[in-house]
């Protein structure tokens with residue numbers, strides 16, 4: 001594939017102007033080399049730079065070329081494997097750890113956006129909607145579970161609450 005050009009997407013079409021990112025041509029010395037310019041690599045590099053480390057990011061295609069430039073773009077307290085599942089398979093302590101990572105991740109993103117003045121059209125808050133009673137029970141269970149992990153930033157909405165928000 002043509003790694004010099006982003007694949008067509010909303011993000012590619014609406015992104016901010018790209019600064020010069022030179023191609024590595026010679027041997028260079030650096031304290032830390034981060035491989036991959038997605039969320040993981042960029043966040044790692046920023047944290048290191050903030051603590052006075054010298055960092056070079058090597059990206060094989062473009063910044064945000066992988067999942068980071070093609071995702072839903074939503075900061076939600078959600079996990080692919082539910083917290084219930086993690087708790088069942090790996091115990092309460094590990095579920096607590098993963099649960100607080102989710103909150104911490106969102107905070108890191110918000111701090112970066114504020115500190116670096118990132119013009120990314122951040123919108124706060126989102127709605128998980130239940131389409132039937134079974135899904136509503138799932139949401140209620142999940143809500144109770146997240147609450148038990150100390151996350152009190154979710155609110156259960158009833159029918160009129162949903163209508164109001166939509």
Ligand SMILES: Cc1cc2nc3c(=O)[nH]c(=O)nc-3n(C[C@H](O)[C@H](O)[C@H](O)COP(=O)(O)OP(=O)(O)OC[C@H]3O[C@@H](n4cnc5c(N)ncnc54)[C@H](O)[C@@H]3O)c2cc1C
Nearest residue numbers: 036037038039040041059060065066067068071072073074
């Ligand atoms: C369809 C989809 C929707 C998603 N929706 C959401 C969402 O709404 N909210 C959310 O929080 N998460 C979402 N995710 C998950 C999220 O996108 C990923 O967890 C995250 O982007 C992973 O970031 P990463 O930096 O680890 O990997 P990537 O973003 O994939 O970055 C890896 C980078 O490394 C580069 N690379 C790889 N190998 C080399 C090499 N050898 N040398 C140099 N460079 C290399 C690649 O080119 C790439 O740029 C979604 C994912 C997908 C796929």
